Amino acid sequence: MYKLSIDAMSGDLGSSIVVEACLSFIKAHDDVELYVTGKSEELEKLKVERIHIIEARDTIPMDAGIMSVRRKKDSSMVKAVVLANEGETDGVVSCGSTGAFYTSAMLFMKRLEGIEKSCLMAILPTYNEKGVMLMDVGANAQNNAEQLHDFALMGNVYAKYMRGINDPKIALLNIGSESKKGDEAHQEAYKLLENDESIHFMGNIEGRDILNGEVDVIVTDGFSGNIALKCCEGTATTLMKLMKESLMSSLKSKIGALFVKDSLYALKDRFDYKSVGGALMMGFVKPVVKAHGASDAKAFNNAMELAYQMVKNDVVGKMKEGLKE
């Protein structure tokens, strides 16, 4: 039996969508047990086989400061994390605030041996529909070369076993292609990555090439990665808004819009960063999966499926091995 702890309370839409997702998930997977944390009176429907309700009276709201987490040991989020850390479950899923969830993991879950810094990974849509993993996207304000190297090793394992990419192409986000570009940490990281035969290092990648889909994993410090992610997101949002306005700007374009809207809506969906889906946390001893704060049951279900696949494929175990090599 694979066991997941599920934080039922921290999302914007309340516990009902989590309840719905849990019931359908259990039905779809007969090798899973769920440990659901939250207020039992809201979880009545989960009194079924293979679901355990773990009472947690406190809730960490979406807008909570990340420091409040420390005082919220009876929250559904922290309890779900602790269950995984203590080995009661094999992984944890929440749709609470990314910052609070990450802080909960930082405070209440052990990191993989040899990992100094955990990180957040996001998958960005690309021109060729493959998508590209970007990590760290903001867990850290600064990273040294060894930490960047660790991110590459973890990303390599994830790309292989979770995204089915045979020989993942890994690049370092930098301000030019030459190995001497960037500050000392990036120059040093370039050397570490170049000399590591366990990965397929492609060299530096610049911001303008992130979305062209030619690499599978982009390694970056949390500061630059956060800015990169949000610049891509902001530009996509701005352009989509302007595109819509420009289609509504004249009678002629309005007529045309009737013909083109299906194609353009598909594009809009693809570059909707809300659907890019939060960020996965890496570097902990158990999979820590974040579903969207405004997740519907389907999105929450996807997050559970991701955690389940990570457990089933022992991705964290393989990261451990990858880090030792």
Place this chain on the structure above:
Amino acid sequence: MYKLSIDAMSGDLGSSIVVEACLSFIKAHDDVELYVTGKSEELEKLKVERIHIIEARDTIPMDAGIMSVRRKKDSSMVKAVVLANEGETDGVVSCGSTGAFYTSAMLFMKRLEGIEKSCLMAILPTYNEKGVMLMDVGANAQNNAEQLHDFALMGNVYAKYMRGINDPKIALLNIGSESKKGDEAHQEAYKLLENDESIHFMGNIEGRDILNGEVDVIVTDGFSGNIALKCCEGTATTLMKLMKESLMSSLKSKIGALFVKDSLYALKDRFDYKSVGGALMMGFVKPVVKAHGASDAKAFNNAMELAYQMVKNDVVGKMKEGLKE
């Protein structure tokens, strides 16, 4: 008489467009003298009043490594820079490679007193058509808090006197809005900016808000700024390409495209980062203005106009004062 040195040789399209631009510029401005560096046999047409031809036998090609600049003292680019540095002219314009031109200025032009690091400024298109200044976009691989503060002061003066913004809104690019976000340099820079009453500091800005046009100047270290600029550029390019493809994807959308293409082309032009127009160099004792490598005469003319306005408004002098306050 305002005097500008003009590098006639370093652009992708050769000297002829520069010659054309110089002739029309002289005609439009009767208070300007031009000192044009290059091979005199290519500059025959410039033998007119108020234009001086300065022989320079060497050329720095667009793809030259920036280190080759050191050995190219007889190049049109270096000669144009030296003329300005030595006070023969009041500013310099080139359409050569940004890296080589910046390096020429670094090597052969003095910096403003008190400025540790010069920087590159780019103006990005925004949602509200105002545009936003981003600086540094890649001259430096790393910047400390004082340098970020200097960028803000120079940006403030430029926004006031060149963009006519009365009380420029200045923000610091960071990974969150709170003052404690980011690494030490950014936290320290926040304090310096917050406590400086000579500027209108708006706090931190995140990557996703760069293009919404709510601030006038965004201050950033060269590493993050380069990544931010190129991520915005890359996302815009990718989306425009996909938009075009999606309009050509079916008969129905092709019909619609006939009606909407004018509106969408206008949008494409606005977010064409090729037309965003290179980068302006700040922190030197004279205006250093880069025109596009693939500039046509009109683009080159615009760059000359920018240098002329900077000289006429004594923007560098005002930066000097701004830095003293």
